Amino acid sequence: MRQKKSVGQLLGRAGIRIPLILWSIAVLYPIIWMFIGSFKSNGEIYANPWGMPDQFNMDNFVSAWTDFNIDTSVFNSLIVTVLGAILTLVLAIPTAYAIERLRFRGSHILFTVYISAMMIPMVLGWIPLFFLLQRFNLLDNIYGLTMVYAVSQLPFTIFVLTSFMSTIPKSLEESASMDGLSPYGVLLKIITPLSMSGIITVTIMNAIQFWNEYFMALIFLQSEGNYTLALAIDYISNEAQYTNAWGTLFASLTIAIIPVIILYAIFQQRIAKGMTEGAIKG
Template sequence: MKERKQMRKITSILTRIPLVLYSVVVLYPLVWTVFSSFKTTTEFYASPFSFPTVFDFTNYVKAFTEASIGSYMWNSVAVSVFAILLCNGFAFTAAYVLVRYTFPFSGLLKRIFMSAMFIPIAFSIIPLFMMLNQIHLLDNRFGLVLVYAASAIPFTVYLMTGFLASISREYEEAARMDGCNNFGVLFRIIAPMARSGLITVTIFNFMTFWNEYIMALSFISSESKRTLTLGIAFLMEVQRYATDWGALFAGLVIVMIPTLVLYALLQRKITSGLNMGGLKG
């Protein structure tokens, strides 16, 4: 009995060691970025890995005033929110139809959604560029919203399909007996019950849209329409050859904060949504 306890203790320690090492590898760059955002350029060049002498928020002020981070942040917020609303609206209704109704080519449609998740974004840049140019939505934030929403629909449909399949049909039958039509059943019964799944896909999609760079770089050229990731990429050009590293790291921290806070506050709902949805098992 004593030997078993010792073996369990050793196993527990051996299991935690790689987890601790992985946590250090992940957290160290984040902590280093935060500390670097308070340094002056002189301090950074003198000792990149030391603590800042003074915790001064001047770099954050520079990021907003000199590099237009506030404008870029507003663009990212607007594009991400509207893309989420559009994507979730179409994906939720499409997933419900695929789960609850059988019609010709429904199986093929499911496989198309599934296969679309494995198409690399780089392969679709040129066709999307030509399409947006033809409909005069190139260098347009609404065009970027459409591209973001369309790119996330396959994954959202996949996850919501698994989640909606776990909801019993008896709720819908009872609602129809009470006089609900199809839209009433979908939005008054199913949508509230699928709240955990909707929150999960919303968080995943927000992180994807917020941090997206390649499509924004390809389809947006005007400075006033740049998203936050583009703004950070062009932040080095503000100082040309004398890059203000403190302001650059301050911008990186500004990019990271929304996703970190959102995930920290809603991590339980993300986990429950994944367990009940399409990624279960």
């Protein structure tokens, strides 16, 4: 019986791990292939697309950085990512606190509206947003795009933060109020530090979303000088079909993906912990 049980356990584990291993290979292999291709010349890519380069050189990275102005696009992406993530928190933290703690008339309806907004496809708002930005002279403006990004992630951010704030003991707020703290002081000195795990989680997830976003940037940005990294890569991809700049394309993709991998690797445990805590608290 014990032997049959151990064999059954091994088969059960193998049935779970083998598909996960195969899936990991299927996901990682194109990334590794892209990374290796970024160090190849065009001749090497055509002669041996699956092999290792004769020598690792940075020519493709230099070409992407200078000839295709990836440096400007990286700077634009950094602006919309950092400012968008900060603006989302500035708007979401007080809103989540007001909905969860103040319990004013209509707070439940307001929270329901925010949650319902998560179910609405963003594509439905692209045309109205286009004309709205055009009216306020924010079309083809990275700061206008930043505001669109921030507002688009508000429902998700508020949903996560309210779940964290809901389990903070109200006695802490009452004690702070008795000590003379204003509601703003309670929010900044009590609620925000105790919700830091959720704040970090949503900030990282929003930053990754803003860094990789393509469609809204394509619609709301028109000048090459305002292109984000996703648009610049799309431009290089189109050019590669006629100029054979495949190595440059691989290099630009590597430039785009490395910050996301590093960010996720650093904060992986905190993201998993934050999402788990948020699910339990919610």
